[in-house]
Amino acid sequence: DTAVSQTPKYLVTQMGNDKSIKCEQNLGHDTMYWYKQDSKKFLKIMFSYNNKELIINETVPNRFSPKSPDKAHLNLHINSLELGDSAVYFCASSGTSGSIETQYFGPGTRLLVL
Amino acid sequence: AQSVTQPDIHITVSEGASLELRCNYSYGATPYLFWYVQSPGQGLQLLLKYFSGDTLVQGIKGFEAEFKRSQSSFNLRKPSVHWSDAAEYFCAVGLTGTASKLTFGTGTRLQVTL
Numbered sequence: 001d002t003a004v005s006q007t008p009k010y011l012v013t014q015m016g017n018d019k020s021i022k023c024e025q026n027l028g029h030d031t032m033y034w035y036k037q038d039s040k041k042f043l044k045i046m047f048s049y050n051n052k053e054l055i056i057n058e059t060v061p062n063r064f065s066p067k068s069p070d071k072a073h074l075n076l077h078i079n080s081l082e083l084g085d086s087a088v089y090f091c092a093s094s095g096t097s098g099s100i101e102t103q104y105f106g107p108g109t110r111l112l113v114l
Numbered sequence: 115a116q117s118v119t120q121p122d123i124h125i126t127v128s129e130g131a132s133l134e135l136r137c138n139y140s141y142g143a144t145p146y147l148f149w150y151v152q153s154p155g156q157g158l159q160l161l162l163k164y165f166s167g168d169t170l171v172q173g174i175k176g177f178e179a180e181f182k183r184s185q186s187s188f189n190l191r192k193p194s195v196h197w198s199d200a201a202e203y204f205c206a207v208g209l210t211g212t213a214s215k216l217t218f219g220t221g222t223r224l225q226v227t228l
Contacts, residue, residue, distance in 0.1 A: 004157075033215070041152075041202055043218040056215055090157060102148070103216060105158040 003027050004106035006091050012112045013081055021076045021109045023091030030095060031055075032074035033103065034066060037088040049074050081113045116141040116207050120219035128227050129197050135190040135222050137205030146208035147188040148216065149179055153201045161203075164188060175199070200226045 004025045013019055025032060033056075034046040048056035052068040063079045078085060088108045095101040117140045127133055139145055146165050150158040162173025169181040179190045188205060202223050206216040 041221045041223075043158075043204065043221075045215045045217075048215060092158075102160055102163060104160070105150075107157040 004091055004093055004104050006089075006106040006109050008109060009107065010110050010112075012114065014114055015081055015083060017081050018077070018079045019081060019111070020078070021089055021091075021111075023074045023076070023106060025072055025091075025093040025104070025106075027093055027104060029093040029101075029104075030071055031093060031101075032068065032071070033092040033094075034074065034076050035090040035092060035105075037090060037108070039087070043090070047074075047076075083113050086111055086113045116145070116209055116217050118205050118207050118217055118219035120203075120205055120222050122222045123220070124223045124225065126225040126227060127195050130194050133190075133192045133195045133199070133224070135203050135205075135224070137188045137190065137219060138186050139188065139205075139207045140186065141207055141209075145188075147179075147181060148206040148208065149173065149177070149188075149190050150204045150206060150218075151175075151201050152204065152221075158204065161190070195224075195226055197226045197228060200224055 007022045031050045033048045035043050037043045045058050046060045047066045049068040051071050065077045068074045088110050090108045091106040092103040094103045119138045121136050148163045149161040151161050152158050161177050162171050164171050164181045172178050177192050181188050202221045204221050205219040
């Protein structure tokens with residue numbers, strides 16, 4: 001009965017590869033997010049989608065492309081992976097956009113680029 | 115732009131002792147404030163939130179926080195810490211508008227000694 005789930009939990013890959021991380025929420029929320037947590041534990045928002053529409057894009061390299069096939073899913077595709085992309089990526093969801101609702105986080109995907 | 119400061123990077127307390135984690139924010143309007151906890155290798159779990167009303171808010175696991183507008187603070191407290199409280203604690207401020215997003219502090223790592 002996981003509210004926000006992510007796959008995979010761990011991802012180890014070589015520089016230059018392309019990889020995807022998937023996120024699903026069963027909370028009926030309209031808004032989903034991707035956050036990046038770096039090695040110093042700093043959390044920063046990357047993207048936000050509301051009803052499959054991109055509403056936040058925070059100065060992220062265009063190698064990162066989110067895709068939302070429906071409002072319960074938000075995937076993150078990363079092209080040409082670089083060493084600096086190593087981090088923990090968290091998906092989150094909340095009830096509505098334009099107002100502050102509590103964000104519920106997934107367990108994270110630990111990406112290591114070698 | 116809004117910002118959040120957690121002055122203490124690392125705090126060590128003895129089990130059974132009281133705890134206070136500091137959080138200061140910078141935001142022009144009425145803030146929406148959150149405390150999240152991250153256990154090692156886990157995602158973020160919401161401890162409590164302040165949107166409006168009573169400035170002393172109760173959360174899960176015996177935590178509480180007090181919003182003090184005059185000090186721009188939202189400190190987290192617990193009267194008696196348990197060993198299982200050892201984790202990373204994040205304060206966050208929510209931004210409303212065309213899109214909602216959270217800005218996180220850098221986190222405080224809590225170590226509990228037996």
